[in-house]
Amino acid sequence: MSSTDQHTTYFIPDPSPWPIIGMVSLLVTLFGAVLAMNGVVVGKFIVFGGLLLFAYLLFGWFRDVISENLSDKYNAQVDRSFRMGMFWFIASEVFFFLAFFGALFYIRNIALPWLGGEGYLGATKEILYNQFESAWPSHGPGQLGGEFIPMGAWGIPAINTFLLLSSGATITWAHWGLKQDNQKTLVRGLMATIALGLLFVAFQAYxxxxxxxxxxxxxxxxxxxxxxYMLTGFHGFHVTMGAIMLMAILGRSMKGHFSAHNHFAFEAVAWYWHFVDVVWLGLFIFVYWF
Incomplete structure (x- = not known):
């Protein structure tokens, strides 16, 4: 592509099946999860099928985008579009988690005191459930679900906090190596970040x-x-997806796809990973600690 073309053309990909496949894979996975949570045995197999389809989606879509990048189809304008797209994607993720944090705040600081008899709506306690105790963590009316022990902040949650904060440092180290055209530092930093992320997921599963x-x-x-489980589970899913993206970036790095001046794919995943780190700090403070 000539320098003139670089300034006058904008790459538009051919029609792609991947968005539709992504939609179907997520629909199948969620449908299976709903069945599994309601005790339907076949739900687990449907979830597995949906995840396999999602894995196929990731492999195929990553392959196509990498091929387009290596064939020099992207110019500076396309690069800016990618950056704007990643910015708005992370912004949507911020609001996604803010919605759940907002729900947690509402339940703990507004709904529970009201149901316990506080505030101008407190009189309805006698109508709804007059033995309700406004305390967190809450079983719900009548100790719904039976007695349980709340998850403490120290132990695995604290270890996972250390792991994710360390992974933020290792990916920054990898980025520094990339800017210095130091292939060994780049690869080692990515490998350390992936290992810490997978260790986090393993600890969360335990x-x-x-x-x-x-x-x-x-x-x-x-x-x-x-x-x-809603907050920590969605976060664990994001860590898993981030680790998969880091694996793809590691493979590309080992093949020498990036340079000090052309590595937005690395930067996009690094942004995402730092976002995951910040969300976990919020979870550790508001879900585990307080």
Whole structure:
């Protein structure tokens, strides 16, 4: 592509099946998850099928975008579009988690005191459930779901906080190596970040098993259980997706696809990873600590 073309053309990809495949894979996965949570055995197999389709989506879409990039189809204007797209994607993720944090705040600071008899609506306590105790963590009316032990902040949550903060440092180290055209530092930093991320997910999986078996903390444990698993579960999913993207970036880095002046794919994943770090700090403080 000539310098003139670089300034006068804008790459538009051919029609792609990947958005539709992505929609179908997520629909199948969520449908299976709903069935599984309601005790339908086939739901687990549907979830597995949906995840396989999603893995196929990631492989195919990453392959196409990498091929377009290596064939020099992207110019500076396309690069700016990618940056704007990633910015707005992360902005949407911020509001996604803010909605759940807002729900947690509303439940703890507004709904529970009201149901416990406080405020101008407190008189309705006698109508709804006059034995309700305004305390957090809440079982719900009548200790819905049975007795459980809340998840403490120290132990696995504190270890996971250290792991994610360390992963933020290692990906910054990798970025520094990339800017210096130091291939070894780039690869080592990415490998360390991926290892820390996967270790985080493994610890969280163990935490969930421990919560179900030893603490009786389940999705049925009132509003505390549902908000706990909603917030930490979605965050764990984001860490998993971030680790997968980092693996793709690691493979490209080992093949020498990036240079000090052309590495937005790396930067986009780094932005996403730092966002995941910040969200976890909020979770650790407001879900585990207070």
């Amino acid at each position: 935490e969930y098993i421990h919560a179900y078996e030893a603490l009786n903390l389940t999705l049925q444990s009132g509003v505390y259980g549902s908000t706990f």
